[in-house]
Amino acid sequence: MQFHRGRLVDHIHLIVPDLAPMKRFYAAILNALGIGISGEGPGYFFTDELYVSEPRLPDELPTGRHHIAFQALDRDMVDRFYDAGLAAGGRSHGEPGFRKQYHPGYYAAFLIDPVGNNIEAVFHGLAMRSAPSVVIVPHAAAAPAG
Numbered sequence: 001m002q003f004h005r006g007r008l009v010d011h012i013h014l015i016v017p018d019l020a021p022m023k024r025f026y027a028a029i030l031n032a033l034g035i036g037i038s039g040e041g042p043g044y045f046f047t048d049e050l051y052v053s054e055p056r057l058p059d060e061l062p063t064g065r066h067h068i069a070f071q072a073l074d075r076d077m078v079d080r081f082y083d084a085g086l087a088a089g090g091r092s093h094g095e096p097g098f099r100k101q102y103h104p105g106y107y108a109a110f111l112i113d114p115v116g117n118n119i120e121a122v123f124h125g126l127a128m129r130s131a132p133s134v135v136i137v138p139h140a141a142a143a144p145a146g
Contacts, residue, residue, distance in 0.1 A: 085119070
């Protein structure tokens with residue numbers, strides 16, 4: 001059996017009413033996952049496919065509640081994610097453990113972030129990756145004329 005990652009979802013954008021508690025929460029869990037926040041600016045931050053911002057337009061509403069599952073490299077990383085998220089203002093939605101209802105070896109923990117999203121870290125068991133990540137570099141032909 002093969003699982004493909006990195007070809008379906010381009011990005012996830014969460015629009016939130018208050019950025020500070022979200023940034024504190026996501027910085028903690030992303031650091032526990034060995035990633036960290038990649039960039040930030042006034043009213044937003046991002047890493048990889050995740051972009052979190054405050055509303056930018058007067059009629060822009062916060063997004064609804066979502067379930068987002070982050071990949072962990074091992075069970076210890078799932079445990080660190082859970083502990084870091086609780087310490088940074090998240091609420092438990094499922095302690096670290098095996099979830100055999102999904103598949104054998106599925107080890108995960110669930111947290112509710114500061115605005116109510118269900119955030120998960122999951123380790124699927126030992127598996128070989130074809131690459132650590134998909135790296136996208138703009139093609140020279142896509143550069144703006146100037």
